[in-house]
Amino acid sequence: MTHLRSPLHFAALLTTLVLLPAAAAQSTQEAGAAQSPRFGVPENYFGRFGGVTPILELDAKNDVTRIGLGGLPLPTEHDLRFTVANRPEQNLWDYSLSTRMNNTTYLVGIENDVRRAEVLHNPYTGPQFTGVVREKGLSELSAGYAFTALNGQAYIYNKAGLAASGERREPFTYSQVGTAYTEKVGGVSFRVAPLARLYLYPFEGKAHSSAEVLVSATATPTPQLLLEASHLERFAAGESVIPDYGQARAQETSLYATYRLPYAGDPAFGVGAVRGGYTHNWQNDWNYYRGDLFLRSNLLPVMVGPRAEYRVAPDGTGQWVYGFVTLGK
Template structure:
């Protein structure tokens, strides 16, 4: 939550999400008007708008007295270049990384989320991926897919568009180097043996969507993605297709109903486990009521969300209370929900607690 602190002579109010801080500027006296201007820190132009993408993380899992993870994701640093920081404490490790987007190139480095594993996954990546034109990228990361320990991947390709940029067509030629370390008996002693395998592959993807408004209350949209991986030296290939219809309905002032569904079909086999996709079905529904007015502090919106994961037999129901804090460019608040279906502790259900954010 942001706070306001008066300066000694010039008012300077700075706002930031999930942190309470401000800076005071001291102006020189009239008698010293010829003295050098003192150092004053200023946020770069447009910094406050970056805060809208910040995500707070508070994961209690099924027990309110035991926090599984807490921290912040996509927090913008006060620099001219938009640098995004992730810092999340998990039970067994820290997740931390930094990333930025320079024109059409994304640069990423750090430790990424690995669920309940003993450690996070170290990763460095550079990806040049404009909507249209030449594409290329490289990544190096530790992995935990079966016996794989680490991999280095490189790709180059081209993207084009059709139907007035509603459809994007991407084709890549790629190469993966995977290292596997196993322990074997050599002369009666356990010895670590590292083997490196090379896997060339291609990736093709077509994705796009189309939607329209129906009157003043309805919006509908249909999005779809088709993918194809081929592994010529492994005699393997896998295709997958996602189809996702969605609907938005506004029955009254401040009330919005959102419905969406995802159907994923897949077939074939991959040579790299991290690219494997399987059949998937999920339905989501949410009804949101935004409270009119912009108070200094008060309830900004209430939201009820439901999710049905048909593939894994999960059902989620979440209730969100979002606070409107005038100093913040977004709404933030607690979420309390319930899960029916398999839980981490083996039971059939559990409570869900979280911190949620929504744009104003």
């Protein structure tokens, strides 16, 4: 079996996979200007490529375990998205077809050899509905309601339903309350976002709760340079009968610096931005150092490129991990 072991190989492959659909669509549209083909593309087709997401997962040895593209737009009037990914080690293919209309997402497909179907009705406020059916793993059927309070400053969401995970079938209720405060001091914008969650399992007489706060600050010393800092603090209590709903203690700090190269227009191809990042996980004392390179093309509404990440364990040993990232223009 052939493995994609070289980071340059899979970075080049993903770049090609991202650019080819857009290039083909553009060629089709240009050809349509000269003649009237039977099959064309919608006028807003190119704008849909902003939702394309590269898929790249690696194991501890940096062998590719999953590679593909998510959210590829089909050339149809209605916005249909196709996701395809290969798992080389298992010789499996993941694929799904999804769309969204009237605040509702519909999805059918197969992931890791598990068939699934999903219907999610989730407007920002109002009635909510979740219907997720999988052959294995977590399935959920629930309904609820979301609304705002305090002149829109607080967001509240409650739902009740039935969850299935493994051999368990468990009724549950879920409540979420969150808010956010923003303030600008000089050239720095601050944001504080607390969030509380509560799961209740009435038949088991158990509850699982968590409370967290995300504090962030951003600054733009120059039009091209963006500096970001954030810290997450989360506390959890109780026992989650459904493990998938469980929240754990979290304590993490991140720093990022992004520099966008100035362009008078949108180039056919070039370097669009570079980004450096650092994350420290206080819970397990891991450190993560990241470097991202974003390539820009007028074929795509977003920038794409490779990521190199160096992870340092508590004992001082390090490991390189490679990935693929996107950034808005």
